[in-house]
Amino acid sequence: MPAGPSVPAVPSYEVRALAGIPEVRPGDDLARLIAAAGPALRDGDVLLVTSKIVSKAEGRIVRAESREDAIDAETVRVVARRGALRIVENRQGLVMAAAGVDASNTEPGTVLLLPEDPDASAAAIRAGLRELLGVDVGVIVTDTFGRPWRSGLTDVAIGAAGVRVLDDLRGGTDDRGNPLSATIVATADELAAAGDLVKGKANGLPVAVVRGLGHVLGEGSAAADLVRAPADDMFRLGTSEAVREAVTQRRTVRAFTDEPVDPGAVRRAVAAAVTAPAPHHTTPWRFVLLESAQARLELLDAMRDAWVEDLRRDGKSEESVAQRVRRGDVLRNAPYLVVPCMVTDGAHDYGHARRDAAEREMFVVAMGAGVQNFLVALAGERLGSAWVSSTMFCRDVVRKVLGLPEGWDPMGAVAVGHAASAPAQRPDRSAEAFIEVR
Known part of the structure; x- marks a missing residue:
């Protein structure tokens, strides 16, 4: 009988918990404990080791007056805070709840910290198993994480050795020939989650073994590679933290690169600006966008001529005039105005000087709120800006050059662009210096 067509092998793997590992204490040799519980480990197996027993073996048990004190000590940066819950970046560079500080399954008055260097911990276990059993296995140290956008917890890899933690499929194609341009699979995290299904949280089974996926083994990769770089992190802050950061980190930028400004980003900033409060349900904001170099040059030349005329009328010397006019270079050198x-x-006319002046001030305050919204939104778009008051001193000139209606009052100009360098740090200001309580 002729042989029939061969049937391709169906991919499969096995994951099982490793029984027989005793309570781990400081100084224990984890590789030896695992080897005793799993003498039948094979080349190509992947071990999934709960970080808690790694921490215990490495003596990462500390006395703490409170868990919160320990979290403070392990925190590098607060990412988000809601009530007592804190999402932070810890000293290992991981972003997680409570810095990974664990108060469960440890003596009262003590807490468990994460391993000092989880990748090194995984490498030590792997080397120990090679020496004890003569096997080449991968090792992943796991911990429990929540995730943005998703409810519930899962285990992820915080340390790895001998495993390719990421599978970069970019440059390949799918089964229909479509190019893959953004697909990078977090293999180590997938393995960690699979192991969590059999380890459990309270079953005394801190290690699992995955068999049948030997192709994921490889050198030169670490769990640290799974941590997204700050420059690529679009969600680096929580909601209230992001708002506060945008407001307090806005800076006046006076030097810009030649990189073009995205007009869409400016329009999004305008959309934020016009959410400011305003009197009588009015909308007092208008934003004139000078997107062409010719429009910017015509306006700035006319404003310069008007300023020079004012300064000469004030009796300023030509040297003083030239020096003051140079202050306008921040607008002239910006790629977008x-x-x-x-x-x-919609303003009320009271026919009374004091009340009419207060009415106009309400609109000016609303305008300031809109401009502040605009500047903060630009900062959120990674654009630098500088608000300059000069158009307020020659409103007729600005209206004429830009063809604006008589009722439009220019309220300064905003230079917009990509900052040529990072703005200097601004000293913290105590709110108390600006507060009076009655």
């Missing part, structure tokens, strides 16, 4: 204008349609 915006002129915020105020309109007072």
